[in-house]
Amino acid sequence: MRGCIRPVELSAWIDGELPLARSWAVERHVERCPRCAAEAASLERVRSAVNGLGDSDAALRLARRAEAQRVLKRIRAEVSREEARWAWGRRSRERAGRIRGQDWAFRGAVAAFTAAILMIVVAYRLPGAPSAGGPAPAPEPANSSSSGLTVASSREEVSGREEASGTAVATVVTSAGTGAPAAREAANPGTSLVAWAAVPGEAVEEKRAAVGVEGRAASANARGNGVKAPHAAATGDGSARPTDPGSPAKPAGLTGGSGAAGASPVGQPSESTAPQVIVSSLESSVPPETAGGGSETALPAPLGSVVRTATVASGWIPDYYVEHQRFAVTLGADPDRSPAEATVRRLDLAAAPAAIATPAGSIAGSRAGPSTGSASP
Amino acid sequence: MHWWRRTATSTAIARKPEEAGDGALAPDTLLVRRCQAGDRSAFEELVLLYQPRLMPYLTRLAGPEMAEDLLQETFLRAWRALPAFRGDSSLDTWIFRIATNATRDWVRRRRARPEVLVPPLPAGEEAEGTGAGNMDGVGLDSLGVRERDPRGVPEEAVHQRELRDLLERALGNLSEVHRATVLLHDLFGFRYEEIATIMHCPVGTVKSRLFYARATIRQVLEKSLPAKEWIR
Structure with a gap:
């Protein structure tokens, strides 16, 4: 219808x-x-x-009356089990929270200790550093062209700069695992690769650092499992003046280095203005006679003093806490010199140190090459 | 009046009440609050209250073999979720929703992991009811009820049993959503809106599903029995 x-x-x-x-x-x-x-x-x-x-x-x-009782019994048992699991989970979370809190406190303490040690070392162990009570040099903006040092914030950046333009780099790697600086290295135009690795208890493949200031250069080498006593040499021929930003990299700036242990300034030896490289406190499981690590060795001239620090980046990646710090140093004893900036890359090696050791080794092997006792790149 | 409203547990469960007429809290609200306060005996009361209603529902939705497991799963889910129960819907709607979700999850798992199917019984045996996972042929025997030998009972009882078996078969032939819809409405007395809440669907969908389910059941009944025989 x-x-x-x-x-x-x-x-x-x-x-x-x-x-x-x-x-x-x-x-x-x-x-x-x-x-x-x-x-x-x-x-x-x-x-x-x-x-x-x-x-x-x-x-x-x-x-199904009997069945109801059976179902109830099953549910009762399951609820009891679940309650027990919850209680266990709650306890675990509480315990984990306590541990996590302690862990953070520990990490914070280690970081603070590391920073304090670094500051003390830079401020007091270097000759020519301003006294603690004296007026600190006024911080100036980083200027790579005037200071001769540029900032590298990552390993890759260091390599790239060095290869492309030969600009100088200054890099400090500290291992927060021990709270002590593992290595500090600096290089100027024309120096060879600064290779670094700092892994507590792990092999450090090879290290070589060089610094040049106003025509003087020095280098330090460390290699093997742990760190050998750094060989150092200083040379200066004025060929790579950092004040000349247009000048290309000239590796010859270091070719005069003898490679012998100890500082050997060439050209214009000057204790007060020669650069300095410090390799300190590398943790090593290698016996001291072969490792030679754990001590601090300095070339006989001051690198300068820290005038300011700043944390520019920090963050977590799985298993690591990474923090980049920049700090400015004055070079030598010349108070008129603009501070150069360097980078601290702090790796908190809580786990899996091999993950750090491997890339460091590869960089050292491929870029630095064998450098035992040689100041030449 | 629907059968479950007539039966004993209706004293404990009112349909929507946050408060009873005299201002006192309704029994199910009280029960929920006791459960939320961590009273295990209150939760067991809740289990005993809803188990008789949920068991037939789950049996018809998932088959007698799975009903008990799904019942346990339903109450465990309810126990976990009770602290968050705010009373936006009535307790029975909430519980049936959990049961429906548990069954739906089970159906999905079963589809994702096909089991070896039990070969279909010959037509003569099918009505005896040995449901294996689905509701085909789920009769009173498979539900655990033993009846007397039909030869010794009046003709009307035989007829009723035949009708029930046919109905169970017709229900078993429906999809899960249609079966759940018709059971929730015609057997358990939920309103369309409540079914929409339980089934996570619009009211219009409930309406069309219910009609489709009834039409399908009617087709089965009309094919097997003269109309006058299935009029109650």
């Missing part, structure tokens, strides 16, 4: 789920439409039949 109610609506109508006005309209239609009335009646019969299943379910419930 035209205008019949849709079956879906009829179904909702017998359920009483239509709005009142619509429900009346459907009711009026069903009263005079046998087809819709039949449809509604059959749907109602189905509804009643399904509803009648509840009676058999009532019998079912009686039959």
